[in-house]
Amino acid sequence: MPQPQYAVNADPAADGSPAAPAGWWRDAVIYQVYVRSFADSDGDGIGDLPGIRQRLPHLAELGVDAVWLTPFYASPQADGGYDVADYRAVDPRFGDLQDADDLVREAHRLGLRVIVDIVPNHTSDQHAWFRAALEGDEAARARYHFRAGQGSEGELPPNDWESVFGGPAWTRTPDGAWYLHLFAPEQPDLNWDSQEVHDEFESVLRFWLDLGVDGFRIDVAHGMVKAEGLPDIGRKEQAQLIGAQELPFFDQDGVHEIHRSWRRLLDSYEGERVGVAEAWAPDAGRLALYVRPDELHQAFNFQFLRASWDAVEMRAVIEESMAATTSVGAPTTWVLSNHDVVRHTTRLGGLDRARAAAMLLLALPGSAYLYQGEELGLPEVTDLPDEVRQDPAFFRSGHDASGQEGRRDGCRVPLPWESEGPSYGFGPGGSWLPQPEAWKELSVEAQTGDPRSTLELYRSALALRHRLPGLGDGPLEWPEAPEGVLALGRPGFVCTVNTLDEEVELPVPGRPLLSSAPLDFSGGQARLPANSCTWWEL
Structure with missing residues (x-):
């Protein structure tokens, strides 16, 4: 497979990837x-x-x-x-x-x-447990958050919680009870006290x-x-x-x-x-x-x-x-x-x-x-x-x-x-x-x-x-870099990111391995293209 124009020595090791350490x-x-x-x-x-x-x-x-x-x-x-x-x-x-x-x-x-x-x-509200709960099965209702409503006729939700998707986090069932759903009404919340x-x-x-x-x-x-x-929060736009x-x-x-x-x-x-x-x-x-x-x-x-x-x-x-x-x-x-x-x-x-x-x-x-x-x-x-x-x-x-x-x-x-x-x-x-x-x-x-x-x-x-052994899990340091450039050092390795909309010049930190854009460097200076990243091996 051809390597990208901006890659240098990007091939994996001849025998494939190294064995994964403990904790893959x-x-x-x-x-x-x-x-x-x-x-x-x-x-x-x-x-x-x-x-x-x-x-x-x-x-x-x-x-x-x-x-x-x-x-x-x-x-x-x-x-x-x-x-x-x-x-x-x-x-x-x-x-x-x-x-x-x-x-x-x-x-x-x-x-x-x-x-x-x-x-x-x-x-889902179509789960067998919730269907049984809607039919009035008290054991099934205990697996969810069913509550009586507030107001003289129980016509108000049990508290002021809002759904992440908007509107109240409570829906009333035909028998007058309310159930909690922090997302859609079709997604009743389980009661993990059960x-x-x-x-x-x-x-x-x-x-x-x-x-x-x-x-x-x-x-x-x-x-x-x-x-x-289930205490009230006391404000709107809770999401x-x-x-x-x-x-x-x-x-x-x-x-x-x-x-x-x-x-x-x-x-x-x-x-x-x-x-x-x-x-x-x-x-x-x-x-x-x-x-x-x-x-x-x-x-x-x-x-x-x-x-x-x-x-x-x-x-x-x-x-x-x-x-x-x-x-x-x-x-x-x-x-x-x-x-x-x-x-x-x-x-x-x-x-x-x-x-x-x-x-x-x-x-x-x-x-x-x-x-x-x-x-x-x-x-x-x-x-x-x-x-x-x-x-x-x-x-x-x-x-x-x-x-x-x-x-x-x-x-x-x-x-x-x-x-x-x-x-x-x-x-x-x-x-x-x-x-x-x-x-x-x-x-x-x-x-x-x-x-x-x-x-x-x-x-x-x-x-x-x-x-590269320096990538993946391990330490990180921050080499000095010009304003607008993010430089991070790993063992034997440096990554430079130019976040600016214009080219930035800096001393060549090592041997270029891979760049997201065409890289120009000579005389010990690298010209990082605008909005680009380059990997360097020390």
């Missing part, structure tokens, strides 16, 4: 697959598990260590599968249990680990661990425990407070005992099975509590994703994040895009910045998460007509696609694998969201072998990350 998750590169948009095997326009299995060689060639699959469980799809009706069944849209088993086995054959989503904060809920999820985790999965990404890992008495201040329904201390029990369960299995928290906390110190030695292995670091394209701000976020996780002996995770946010090619202001940011991400200590299609430099699709949108948040927002909530379809458009065909290789038919015609030039087929392509840049960066 500490420096793993994990690739997120949004199941319905990755690959479609049967032509119905929706991605599925057999489609993923057929495309796993792409991920092995890319050089990632593991695959994270978004929910594929039986679900009415009121929130993209995060409303689970049966945690032990595969939704027929995506295949069946045999397909899940085949996928895990094929991934392992290719040297890839598999992480699956688990959704423990809430179920031992039956604990026992059920331990059984569910064992089910998938026995099938062979290597770990779980825990959705809303901060949300299962609510403050005693804006998430991750900014203490709330009675998120990041309660009681969640940590749940995660400790899950860690004990994970540790009872061979093969270093892991737990990854999707957790929002008021500060980095609170977030670090989720990855103490007896709790989960990783917690998503959204602060880096939120940082603007500014050297000072990015350094501050990196330092704060690493200080918090290092204090508990855990690795930091880094991510730029996922299925809920605007793709970083668009969010950061262009492909040049996106390529540079990706190289910075892969040079940082700890573990990195990639979102499907970022290796192709895919931008956000911002011009989807309302009639094709399918994000439930879009309909809940009153067809308002102006904010982040309501426009997540733009980062979920199915991938282009080939340069021709009705869905550019996504499947034998069309695709559930329309793909821009320009994407045929961004397909895997079009970019493979092109020395200037983003795909080949990612392949080279990942090959170097595996080969």
Whole structure:
């Protein structure tokens, strides 16, 4: 495979990647697959598990260590599968249990680990437990948060909590009771004071661990425990407070005992099975509590994703994040895009910045998460007509696609694998969201072998990350750099990021290995292109 024009000595070691050290998750590169948009095997326009299995060689060639699959469980799809009706069944849209088993086995054959989503904060309103609760089964209601309403006739919600998706966090049932849902009404919150809920999820985790999965990404890992008495918050627009201040329904201390029990369960299995928290906390110190030695292995670091394209701000976020996780002996995770946010090619202001940011991400200590299609430099699709949108948040927002909530379809458009065909290789038919015609030039087929392509840049960066002992988990220092340039040092290695819109000159720090843009250096001086990143070997 041809190497990118900007790569020097980017080939992996002759005998392949070095053996993974204990704690494979500490420096793993994990690739997120949004199941319905990755690959479609049967032509119905929706991605599925057999489609993923057929495309796993792409991920092995890319050089990632593991695959994270978004929910594929039986679900009415009121929130993209995060409303689970049966945690032990595969939704027929995506295949069946045999397909899940085949996928895990094929991934392992290719040297890839598999992480699956688990959704423990809430179920679907179509889950057997909740259907029984609606019918008045008191034992079933005890597994959820059912309360009497306020007001003379119980006509008001039990408290002032708001749904993350907007509106009250309570819905009234025909018999007059109210149930809690921090997300959509179709997603009733489970009551983790119930031992039956604990026992059920331990059984569910064992089910998938026995099938062979290597770990779980825990959705809303901060949300299962609510403050005693469900106290009022006393203000509106509560969603804006998430991750900014203490709330009675998120990041309660009681969640940590749940995660400790899950860690004990994970540790009872061979093969270093892991737990990854999707957790929002008021500060980095609170977030670090989720990855103490007896709790989960990783917690998503959204602060880096939120940082603007500014050297000072990015350094501050990196330092704060690493200080918090290092204090508990855990690795930091880094991510730029996922299925809920605007793709970083668009969010950061262009492909040049996106390529540079990706190289910075892969040079940082700890573990990195990639979102499907970022290796192709895919931008956000911002011009989807309302009639094709399918994000439930879009309909809940009153067809308002102006904010982040309501426009997540733009980062979920199915991938282009080939340069021709009705869905550019996504499947034998069309695709559930329309793909821009320009994407045929961004397909895997079009970019493979092109020395200037983003795909080949990612392949080279990942090959170097595996080969160089100074990358991955380990120490970090900050060499002196001109204003607007972020320089970070790793053992035997330096990464320089020019965040400015103009070229910057600095002394050559070492032997150039890889650059996101054509690099000019002579006479001991390097001229870093605008919005670019370069890796140097000392």
